Amino acid sequence: MAVGALPSEKAAQASKPSIGFHNRAVSAPSQRLPLTKASPAHRSLFWEVIPLCDLYSIVHVVALPILQRPYAPAANGTQITSPSAKPSPFVEALQNIGLGAANWSQSAGVSIFTIILPSTDGYISRSDFLQLRLQDFPYAILKTHEPLPPLSRYSAIHPSPSKVNSEDVLAGLVHQAAGVVQWSDLDTSVSISELQDCLVRLTQELRDRLNNAPWLSPTPIPRRRVALVRGRPNITAGGPVYRAAKALGLDLVIIDDEGHWLQADTEANRMHREAFLATDMTEDAGVVDRIVQSIIDYPLPIHGVFTLSDNFFVAVAKVADVLGLPAPPVSAFETSVDKYRSRLLQNVPGQTARVASVKELESLLTSTGRDQVAPAFVPRFPMIVKPTKGWSSECVSKVNNLEDLATAVRKATARHGSAAVIEPFFDGPEIDVNFILLEGEILFSEIADEPPCDGDSSSATVNDTFSPEALTLPSALPASEQAIAKSTLRDILVNMGFRTGVFHVEARMINSATEYRDVGDGLVDLVGKQQNHQHSSIPSPECKLIEINARPPGYRVTVPSRHTYGVDYFAAHMLAAAGDHGRLRMVASPFDHQVDGRTPGAQYWSRLVYVPAPAVGVVRWPLKLSPCEELRRRRPDLAGNIVLGVDYCIPGDKIDLYTDGARTYVAHLLVSSRESRLHAIKLEEEVLRAFSISVEGQGKMVEDVRGSTEIECVKI
Known part of the structure; x- marks a missing residue:
């Protein structure tokens, strides 16, 4: 093994860090990677061991096409068998775990793999840790390999550059890793300078995502079982909960009415829950006793009970109290729901x-x-x-x-x-403040801005609604006002008796230094107030509570927060219910991105947009595609910034403009920008204008929510 650095373009790299690579004998420096040689002196596998942070080491491996092809062109253009045609131990190791090219002999790109190695022994906190921490990574990921089941023990590997000195050692690391990532191939025209720059940026991004996020618990994690009262209405709303429970190694039992869609003992349903306990959920004086009896009758121990349904908060708190399970006091819930x-x-x-x-x-x-x-x-x-x-x-x-x-x-x-x-009516910017608390300590909190809705207008009437129109993360409030909001609302929660768990609190900042106004091109955002020098004294800002929800924010907001910060509220909610405080602290670790103008921990600015129903009628999909998917295909220029899109309606659904006194929505989409908050808002406006849904009903052609005429309303 000849050890050296990947050929470097010294002039191009003089002003930025570079990554050196161990390799199988290197050629002289070149402006382009040496991809046409196929002799023993020019093996095309390079790697570097990098101590990423205290918690992890990584190994970047670059495989050039010569490794992936059994034949290479000779100088005269004829095909000759390459001495390196013998299968590489590293390639074989990748193939054993399902990574690498489907057909290595035809792969012509520069492949990059990253081996993730935790630095200490421990027990797996959740099996989809990499999937969670690498979501929306700015560099495309082809595949991620996470082989370790939750709660299992992992023995740390401590690689050093001097010991990782052969492809056999690399192959061993693949099989011993906690995870392996295969990135999208680079084109063979990439220069050495470009490759090194890519790897430096990739390394920094990995550090921002893994630096403060433990994957392993230092002590064994006991297996726990939790009961969810009210099993969510469908897989869209419930999927993030069920998947989080499975990844955490929590056995999930559903308690709900006879006939719920999760009741049937099918293979698909068994993937989501361990058991279904059919229980009469009529909201009467006996519902607590019926739930308690269902739990007592279950033959296996249940360590926690929780709900995501607002009208069952008090009942479930009473159930926990009767059974001695972890939960805040009943009195706290009785106050919060009133x-x-x-x-x-x-x-x-x-x-x-x-x-x-x-x-x-x-x-x-x-x-x-x-x-x-x-x-x-x-x-x-x-x-x-x-x-x-x-x-x-x-x-x-x-x-x-x-x-x-x-x-x-x-x-x-x-x-x-x-x-x-x-x-x-408290006049000031409306905010959503989410907390993860442990014995009164704020493990994580975030603030999102709700732009003005119809009811905020100075000309609003009793018929205007306060239905949200969008949500912007992270908040644009001054840091001092965010601190006031968090301190004020945390103290309210703790004084009520809410000391551990996930809480979604809605509030307003009065006397804020910011206000919503037009910032150009018809866009409205939260910006600093224009100073009026006639007023010598300015009242101090205050945070005024609107309401408390002793649960994660709804599905529409919890998922965007997970994407933006890397924090899974559903996981935290279940761990709090199970009394698993060790892992509760672990899952409350946000990303470690530090960008000027953005709240630390947010990987980008994001804007959640709600799409209101355009008309009364019946939903149709003329192109056999859901509206969100049709938008992505029709507007590839926007698709790259659409993190997720969720349709609420399927063909045949009847919709109205209002439901229970609030606006009816047909979809929500999350858009993101690493450029700026204003750019995220611009993208949201474009997405909303471009969104198209067909509604058949009584009436004429109606306009889209922002003036487009792409929504059709046809007489039936």
């Missing part, structure tokens, strides 16, 4: 009320307050009216006068049969 009680956590005396009917509202308004301990209710418009029990901005109204107040109360009390809460 929007009046949670509003009182930041009470505005005289401006917050709860009424069960319009008649009760009228009585409240005529009360003098003389015999009351609390100040009399004096409405100060604008105000917000919403059901004390509800979700998804259902029946939330902004009111500007007494007449509208009665209308809004009537609408809110009709939903879920609950009372209505009346509270101040």
Whole structure:
């Protein structure tokens, strides 16, 4: 073995780091890689051992086409058998794990492989760790090999450049690795300088994703079983939960009504859950006892119980309390699900009320307050009216006068049969703040910005909704205001009794230094306020709570957060329910990207766009493609920035403009940009304009949500 560096273009590399490679004898420096030689002196396999960080070492391996072809052209153009036609031990090792070219004899690209080697012994925290940490990698990945099952033990390999000195050793590392990545081939025209630059950038990106993310637990991980109450309505909403449970080695039991789609004992369903416990889920006084009995009757131990359904939070907390399973106190959930009680956590005396009917509202308004301990209710418009029990901005109204107040109360009390809460309208940027807490400690938190919706307008009426239109990650609030929001909301959670788990909190920043305004080309974003020098004193910013959801954000938001930060809220939620605090801390590690203008840990700016229903009618797919897939194929210029697209409707579905007092959506898409936040917003606008869905109904041609006429509405 002759050891040396990959031929370098010294002038081209003078101002940037380079990666040296061990190789099978190198030729003289060249502007292009030496791909036409096929003699024993010019073997075409190069590698480098790199201590990536404290947690991992990696080995980059570059395979040139000469290794992959049994024949190479002689000087006179005839074909001769290459002495290197004997199968390479490294190639054989790759083929044994399903990597490499399908036909090495026809592969003509420069192939790059990376072997991932944790630096310490330990136990596998989740089996799809690389898939999670490498998602949306800026360099295309062909295949990823993760051979280790969750909870199994891994013995660390400590490679050193002097010991990794043959293809046999490389082959051994392939079989001993925790993971191997095969990147998309580079063209054979790539220069040595370009190859080295690619590998340097690839190494830095790997470091940003793995530097602070342990894959291995230092102690054995006991196998646990968790029960999910309400098994999610379909595979789209439930898939991320089921896959996370499987990757974590958690045995998942579903508790739901008879007839749920996961009940049938099919091979497909067994991939998603261990068992299904048919239980009457009627929301009455006996539902807690029925769930408890189903768990007791199950022959295997259940170590945790959780739900993702808002109307079962209190019931599941009571189940956990009866069975002695990990969970926050029942009282915390009882406060969080009651929007009046949670509003009182930041009470505005005289401006917050709860009424069960319009008649009760009228009585409240005529009360003098003389015999009351609390100040009399004096409405100060604008105000917000919403059901004390509800979700998804259902029946939330902004009111500007007494007449509208009665209308809004009537609408809110009709939903879920609950009372209505009346509270101040807090004027300021709306934010979603997500937490992973462990005994009150913030393991991870993020803030996302909700741009103004119809109800935010100064001219909004009681009929306008607060249905979200988009979500931008990470937040553009000043760092000081983000710190205020996190501190304020964390303290509220802990004081309620929520000390461990995942929490999705909605809030507004009043007196913020930022505001939404047109930033050019009709785009609206959160930017610094224009200074008014006539005001000498500026009120301090405050964070005002809107509502608390003691769960991960909904599927539409949890998945974008996982893509943007590398943190899986569904995994964290289940680990908290199982009392697995060691792995809870591990899964709360975001990426380590540090980019000016972007919150640390975010790999890019992302924009989640909700596509509202354009008309009342029946959905059709004229091209036999879902709208999201059709968009990708029709607009390849946008496809590269569309991280994901989820359609909610299939042909034959009937849709309306509103559902339960909120906008009806037909899809959501996540777009990303590594260029800038504004670029992500521009891309979202283009995606929304280009989105096309056919709806058959009564009416004429309607316009798309942003003015396009690609959506058709045909009479039937």
